[in-house]
Amino acid sequence: MRPSRQECDINDILQKLLDKGLVLNADLIVSVAGVPLLGVNLKAAIAGIETMLEYGMMEAWDKRTREWYEKEYAKKVAVPLAMDEEIITKAFGSVWSNQGIANTWKPGIWYLTNNRLFLWRKEPGEIIFEAPLDKIEGLTVQKETHFKTERDELYLQFTSGEVGRIYASNIGEFKEAIGNALLASLNRNKDHKNEMR
C-alpha cells in the first residue's frame, strides 16, 4: 500500500503542527502557543493561553517557559489599579461562580494588591471577581476533586458571611501572600483609626 496525502489528512497536520516540531528557547520566544494544544479541540485551544493554563494543559511547558510567559503577558495586560495600589503578587487561577445558569470555574489572573484581591481576564479586559481585603476574614485550603484529580482549593470567608471558592496555580504560596496582605491591611486600618483619635 502507498502513503497518501490528502485534504482529509487535516487531522494529521493538526497533530503534528500543534503537538510536535521544535519550540524555541525561552529567551527568544514570543510564543510557543502550539505546544499545549494537544488533547483539546481547536475551539477550546484558541480560547486563549490563560484558559489553557488554568486547565493544566501547559504541563508540557517547562518552568522557565511558564515564568517567561507570565512575565511577558503580565506586561501586556492593562490592569486598572487605584493610584495608591501596589501589586503584591499574581497567579494564574480561577474562581468558582455559581451565579447565572451554570456553575463554572472562571479562569483569569489573580492579582493581590495592598487593597484587594481580584481576578482579571485579559480579553476582553474585565475584572471577574473582586474582594477588598478588609472584607475577608478567613482563609482555608481544602482538597477538592477537579476533573477526577485532587487539588487544593482556597476558601475565602467574607465578613458578610458569604464564602468564595478560588483556585490558583501555587495555592499554598498564594494563601500565605493573602494572609500577609490581610495582616498588613489590618494593621494599617488600626493605625488609621488611632490617628483619627
Added chain:
Amino acid sequence: MKEMKVIGETELGEGRYVYCVVNNVAKKSLGNIGIERAEVYTVPYKDIAAVVHACQSQPYQSRDANKVMGWILSHNDVVDGATEHFGTVVPFSFDAIVKGGDTTIKDWLREGYEKFKNELERLSQRAEYVVQIFSDQDKLVEKILVEDQALRELKEKIGKMPERAGYLFRRKFELGFNDACNAMRAKLVEEFASQIKEHVEEMEIERKISHLPENYKDKKLIAAFSCLVHKDNVRSLGQALGKISQEGYAVHFTGPWAPFSFVKLEEV
C-alpha cells in the same frame, strides 16, 4: 471615586515567525506563501538558513477556529514548500515566533549552528510517515472472545438470562471486556511495531491521538505510530502495512511529512 492608572501598555516589537531551518546559503524570497500571505524568505548563516516571515512580536491567536485552521494549513504548506525546495528541513511547531529581526535570527543560527547542522544531516533523505491501525469493534470483540474463555462463558450465560436479571453479569462482562480489550491492544501494538520496525529508522508509539481521521470514526484505534523512514524504505513499509491490512485491519498511512516528531534539539 479613586483615580485610575493603567500599568503595562502593550508594546509590540519586531518579530520573525519561524517555519523551519534548512540547508541553504543565500538570502532568498519564497514569495507570499506564508500565514496571511506574508512574504516568506530565508535568513542564512553559513550554509544553513531559517525560513521565516516578518511579523509583530505577538502570537497568532484567534477565537475563530477556521482562521486558526487556515494559519495551520499555511504553516504546513510553507514547510512542504521548503522541503521541496531545499530537501531536508528541521520543522518548527505552529506559532514559534522569535522576538527581534533578521540579525537576531542570524545570531540564533550561529549559536545553534552545530546542532542544526547535525540534525539536518541526520534527517536527510528521511521523512515522517503516520501509521494508524484501526479495527472494527465487532472483529475486536470476536477476537477477544476467542482467546478469553472466562469472558466467553460469561457471555453465553448472559445470553440465557432474562433481560433484567442479567444486569450485574452484563456489567461484569463489560468490565472484564475492557480489561481484555486493553491487554489485546497492548499485545497488538507490540506485534505491529515488530512488523514495521525493520523498515523505519525511528519509530514513536503515540499514546494519544488528539485528532483522529474522520473516515475511521466508527472504528477502534488499535495502534498509532509516527515513523521516520528513509526514502528507499517507503515501499517496503507500504508492503508490511499491506499485510496488516490483509489481516482485516484498516490502515491509515500518510506522508511524507516534515519530520515534526523526530527533531531532537529540544530547545533552540
